[in-house]
Amino acid sequence: MTDIPNPTPAKKAKAISPLRAAMLDFAASPLAMIGLFVMVVMALSAIFAPWITPQNPYDLSQLSIMDNNMPPGSESFGGMTYWLGTDPQGRDMLSAIIYGLRMSLMVAVTATLCALAIGMAMGITAAYFGGRVDTLIMRVVDLQLSFPAILVALILLAILGKGVDKVIIALVIVQWAYYARTVRGSALVERQRDYIAAARGLGLGHARVMFRHLLPNTLPPLIVVATVQIAQAIALEATLSFLGVGVPVTEPSLGLLIANGYSYLLSGAYWISVYPGIALLVAIIAINLVGDQLRDVLNPRLRR
């Protein structure tokens, strides 16, 4: 270092906040932006389903049995076009899919948030206190992760029974271990930093240091895991519902819609099963694209 750098340009570069920089990095990938766009469109249509669907597929007064099993694009008695066809009850598949998406997303997002909260608390506790607490928590995590998620979920639902709340509980129990492990990993590194010792030295309590100082610094890898896990949760819920141990028939998710159409698949009425399947597929791929890009943006080792 021979000359002192001019402070002004450095200041200018600093004017971009880390959040903004991350957003700009994220936008650099067109594929990820498409994924994000699809994700937002799907989330909005799920939230506003009752207002945007052509009919309420579970209001029997709006269904006409005359319109059953119509192929995509056919016109109903009332002059409405069924763009994606109808099912054996004369239900508009497009409406059914949007409602199914609503159910799938609701279950997956709720479960992921709950699992995130539990896993985060457990992981931070394990890393912060170390010793026996750490061993105990991580043994449970290891034991659970040594069994495939689908198996654990099946067992839980076999014991708990059917229902939306039960599916959410099963997904939470299946997922918390991933977050606990991720948080513990990064918290172990952060715990050694001086700012934690400083915070303790100031006389702050354990809870405050853990959640106000340690936690925010372990968030980036957690966001990446959580994004990918939402996709996993959607897929797992769909699988469970397809197997008939998930959500009840009165509130079908995409998985249950696919299962309902399964019996008609062999007779050639492909649309009842295939279109909900495509919706499921698009949702999962979009979330994975976003998750992949987030991983690249938030991983400091890959930073240019």
Place this chain on the structure above:
Amino acid sequence: MVAYLLRRLGQSLLAVIAMAVLVFIGVYAIGNPVDILINPEATERQRLEVMERMGLDRPLWEQFWVYFGNLLQGDFGRSFVYGESAMSVILQRLPATMELALFALVLAIVFGVPLGVIAGLKPDTFTGRGIMAGSILGFSLPNFWQGLMMILIFAVFLGWLPAGGRGQTTEFLGMRVSFLNWDGLKHMILPAINLALFKMALVIRLARAGTREVMMQDYIKFARAKGLSYRRVVLVHVLKNIMIPVVTILGLELGSMIAFAVVTETVFAWPGMGKLLIDSINRLDRPVIVAYLMLIVFLFVLINFLVDLLYSVLDPRVRLAQRGAQ
């Protein structure tokens, strides 16, 4: 080595016991099994009688010992639906599942390893990228959906293969197997591919990562410098060195394949253990559910143990490290 094995064996036993306790809590402590067993209109007196006969009026810890003692003898009670011992109901279905899982495992290796090696040798070409994109799809798409699409394409539209069922079986070593006759094989192709796809994606990734790492090693450069052909270097030197992680992970994955077979068997109506589990859940056949659970836990623990053994045989570094530690 012996000390290491004993310690691993101890850990395995602990895992089985832990699962047995969890299953006990799940089945006995949460909810009273009697509620499912008897008619809801039964009188309180009948209810108590059944509870006494099943030993449910005794303290929980005593019940646990009875349950645990029965487990040790392989007694899981009688299936409510089939009226036979729950374990024998499951064991009758075991060969069908094992055959499917093993066939799928073979498919995953036979197709996964070469594809992964190609992707690892040419990571930046169209082929390499294409293979990786395919493996990402294999990972992220739900298994049952892939199965449905296969049925739609190959059974409904093209009509080449049957959509489900097991087809004809042949007697082989006292078991009924599908792979020895054409009809049975035809029924097994789609479910086996379906079960294999996820693992194939995994094998491709492992083989690719392994190949990229091995290709940079000095012994590969040396082998090439020595005048060995590219073909021989890849087929002998690279392949041998990437097989360790592939074998380890796949061994571990055999257990999860049996678990995933639940989905595949349901989609393709394959009469194995997985379909039995789903049927039993729907019919509340608890003895069968418990028996399936304990069997699969046992299989998992056994597989983990065997893989550890195999690993130390395959990789001399592991063996030597243990010898050095003694």
